[in-house]
Amino acid sequence: MTGAILKTLAQLVLLLMLAPLVSGFIKMLKARLQMRRGPGILQPYRDIHKLLRKGMVVPDSASWLFSATPYVVFLATLLAGLMVPMAAADTPVGLFGGVLAVVYLLGLSRFFLALGGLDTGSSFGGLGSSREMTVSALAAPTLMLAVFTVAIGAGSTTLAQIAKVAINQQWRFLEPSQILAFAALFLVLIAETGRIPVDNPATHLELTMIHEAMILEYSGPYLALIEWGASVKQLLLMTLLINVFWPFGLAAGWSLAGLAAGLAWLLVKLAVVSCGVVLVETANAKMRLFRVPELMAVAFVLGALALVSTFLF
């Protein structure tokens, strides 16, 4: 029991502390790649710390739902994060839900975020909510196809089991089917975390924005919770991607040395995926909203090809 509590606390700390770092790293790398100085890597921590201490303004037209939303978003994302293997293949609350629960908990957080956007009564909120729900719906079948591909391979939707099976087949990621599935999930990652070319995380007050439009009216501690939740979501989706496809270094047990090695590997792998995200963000322009379905269709076809090539040949 105490073991389980310790593991949960450790993973909580890791999630909460690492998530802003990944965001900061991506921002820094992107600035460098675009010949800008950009903010320091620790800027997201400073932002959250500052926001948590600031006062806030709540719109007149908003109801209790507006105030409940930041908590639901933060808590549901955090709980989903606890179900994902990070440094070790085992997860602290793996018995409470596997990969399907992760997907649906993120859905719960998105549901409330979209309602929070509508609750303000401004056009921006509704615009963001409408687009967010549309894009996530288009990404959903690909995500589920990829989930099915790995779950069928492992014979389980429990993430610890999936990771353990992956550990035993370290070099499987070079197979064509795995490469296809990885590419499909990477596109889903781009869409789900609101990155270029689907959404631009750096815009404020442009008519093209999605995520920013939804949370436009949030300020102070509420905004901190939402932004922190968004970075945890990004971290957990990245971790899911790398630990399922590149399981190197994942600790099979709970030995201290294994965990340290697992953590080091996790950081390396996260850095690699972040570089990929940055390259995509820098090399592309944001798409028109009605081109996004085409991108998601490509992702779906990649996912379907991955499934077919894994199990038919």
Place this chain on the structure above:
Amino acid sequence: MRWELTRFSPGGLNAPRRARILAFGLALAGALLEIAAAAVGVLAPAGAVFSLPFGVELFSWTVRLNPLSCYFNLALGILAAAVSIYSFGYLRDMEGRRNLGVLGFFYNVLLLSLTLVFTAANVFFFLVAWEVMALSAYFLVSFEHEKEATRRAGTVFLIMSHAGTGLLLVGFLILAQAAGTLDFAAFHHLASKLPPSQQGLVFILFFLGFGVKAGVIPLHVWLPAAHPVAPSNISSLMSGIVIKTGIYGMALVFFDFFDAPPVWAGMVVLCAGVVSALLGVLYALMEHDLKRLLAYHSIENIGIILIGFGAALVFRGMGHPELAALALIAALYHTLNHAIFKGLLFLGAGSVLHSTRTRNMEEMGGLIRRMPVTALCFLVGAVAISGLPPLNGFVSEWLTYQALLAGFGSTAELTRVAFPIAGALLALTAALAAACFVKAFGISFLALPRSEHAAQAQEAPVSMRIGMGILAAGCLALGLGATWFLPVFDTITAQTIGVKMGASLTAANGLVLTSGTFRGGAVSTVGMAAMLVLLSAIPGMFWLAWGRRSRRASGPTWDCGLPGLTADNEYTATGFSKPIRMIFSALYRPRREIQADYEVSLYYPTAIRFESEIEPAFEKHFYDPLQAWLFRFAGRMRSVQAGSIHAYLAYIFVALIALLLFGVRG
């Protein structure tokens, strides 16, 4: 169609009030007794058979209670109890304006006939109950018959319902001929002993016949017309349980009359399920009539149930009884869950209608402040129907995913690719449903009121709130308590498939739900809920550290510098679903018309009229041509029916001779 009750009032009660209290009070008492009886019956594996004394040979009035029928009665009882309580308040306004005695009468007849449909033990009794159900539902749907749309919807419902019954009749006759009796007990596994061609025919007949009642696409066109026009308490019952009689019928035929239906039959059901689920939600997204939106979601959820059914049939055909049991449990659990949350959502929509006098979402808004309890209940229903944890919709969708996943390993044939594809499309359906309920709740209940009615709205009476509260609590209980509830299915799967899954479906002292013997996955809604509560310590700590000192001000929403934000600045329901309309325009074929009046320049319009509609594909490309053909055919047949008694006598004579010849030859 009018009946007038005699208007005498002993004891100071006037007739409408007495009719309301008597009819719905007795219905409530009946529903509570039904819950008790069904709860006992669903756990008793043996079952029981009762005959009413006045039957004759072949046409006996016999009911049987077995776990499957008791399970459907349980769903009926829970929903009926909540709806009956709700009706006290909902109908109070109608006193004096409408004949509540008639409504109460048909309401009770409908409840009785539903009970009998679920328990009838022979073909004759089943069909009688089935027809009484259809007729009483027809009268309830056309209760507000002064509106043209209502009468039309009622007629379409009646015609399609009877076409379905016709198909069922043929199916039953084929089985009865093989069995030599009308008794359901003799039909057990009988259909699988028929020659393959007849098996296929029987399957198709029953699937179409029950599919009409369930609202399977493309047999659904009556449903989005009929459910919204009925009084909301009736809509709740119609979408919650009446369409489930189609599901009950399919369960009866597929898992009792058939031993193991052909595998292709399972695939047909699976495909029909996927199509119904996806198209149902896509059409729902385009609605801004709150009740029509909910009606389309019923089609979607029937689709999800059929995905489970289809998977169960395929597994059965391939000889994997335990997998079949898992898929069947998923489908049946979703049946109960849908009855609860869709019942709840229709009651919520009824409260809104009761208070604002409109079903049009574009005229609502801001109701969460004026109707807080209704809003909370509707939100619970919206989260549940979107399949989000930790409520009941999540549990049954999770089980469906697990069944589909396990199904991939059940065979080596190419058809197995159908399972992950179905899973992916189910995920798309669920995500679109979430989008649709963000729209339904967000536009109707949040932000500023969009009309005078919405601004004047008042919370529903206590009885209506209790009715909704019961169902909202049901969503929570069936979500968090899933592991304690699922052992109920042991008797049902033992009856239908012959295996018990209950013990292997749970782990960790009943806290965790697993996918049966396959150990494909684990989930715990209770665990998730507990973790969410524990994790809220983290924001709590932030609040203690910094939040207490921070200032919370209230201010206007940012309005881009315009003078004051009004409801005109809000996003509309039509606007919300615009991206979906554009992306799926191949399906919707949307048509829009914009007319702007201007005086000086095109850029300064004085008035703009916007009209947008989507093409009703099934009506236009299938039902309209069918109707035209039927009318032409009927026109030709008119010459046969000339009105001459001599001609009719000749027809009878010819028919007699033909039958005699047929009889002699046979």
